[in-house]
Amino acid sequence: MAVSGEDLSCPIAKAAFGFEERNEYYTSGKLGEGMYASCGEAGAKFEEALAKYDFGEYAYVVAAPLGRANFTPDTVLVYGNSAQVLRLLNACLYKKGGSLKSDFSGRGDCTDIVIKGKKTGEPQVILPCYGDRIFGMTADDEMAFTFPFEMGGEIVEGLEKTHAGGVRYPIPIYLRYQAEYPKSYQELEALWQKHRGKQGDEK
Structure with missing residues (x-):
């Protein structure tokens, strides 16, 4: 197109x-x-x-879907939720470390997507603007990420290596903790345990 x-x-x-x-x-x-x-x-x-x-x-x-483009693009654009964008950020920083600099004005994100990345040659974290959401139908839970096409191999390698290192998507939820309850709940639990202790003594 x-x-x-x-x-x-x-x-x-x-x-x-x-x-x-x-x-x-x-x-x-x-x-x-x-x-x-x-x-x-x-x-x-x-x-x-x-x-x-x-x-x-x-x-x-x-512009074209990446898998159907019959030309070599300057920039690759990926929409996703914040965790998916995080994984792309992890991937692009895997080799060099440090941080990625992006800035946001809340409008004109098409310039961040197309122009800024082409001029800087750097990946960009994109916060979709109001127009992108109204006319492009970008959902409330979506962000975007761009990177130069020639970085594609590096991004794929970064995703694979960080995945192997344990940084994955979907992100696992940590459940190995002891739940804490209000004091009144704890007192009730203590009474039950005390009662069970007495029953054990009687046996």
């Missing part, structure tokens, strides 16, 4: 992807003012924070 500016309905995406010029109305912060931002100045900072392509830098964004 190839998407051009004519195919997009979201003004934020059109401006950020360079399909339309980022004019004074856009840069003034009016898109977010009164909705995401308390004022135009705050709204402008939201727009500044988005990763962007230059105007006319690209004509299309091309």
Whole structure:
């Protein structure tokens, strides 16, 4: 699927992807003012924070299911719950350790998914924005994770190695603990044990 500016309905995406010029109305912060931002100045900072392509830098964004793509993609996008995203994070850090830097503005996640990863060459943890949830039908329990296509082998190896090391999904729940109850419950239990002790003595 190839998407051009004519195919997009979201003004934020059109401006950020360079399909339309980022004019004074856009840069003034009016898109977010009164909705995401308390004022135009705050709204402008939201727009500044988005990763962007230059105007006319690209004509299309091309996307496809990974197993059916007949081209080599720049970025792989995976949606999942927070535990599944955690496993992908574990995998991408398996060899080098440390941490992964991601930032969030709560809007324009398409720029995080497509532009930021391509420009930085680094995986990204994605918090789906409001539009992604309304129009993309991303569920409340979903997050996303992106990584450069050429990291695919490293991600697979990281998943396998961390799984072998005991870091797995579904994540097991620890149940080897002694439950603690309110004092009144404990007193009742003590009375039962005392009663059973007396019965044993009588026998």
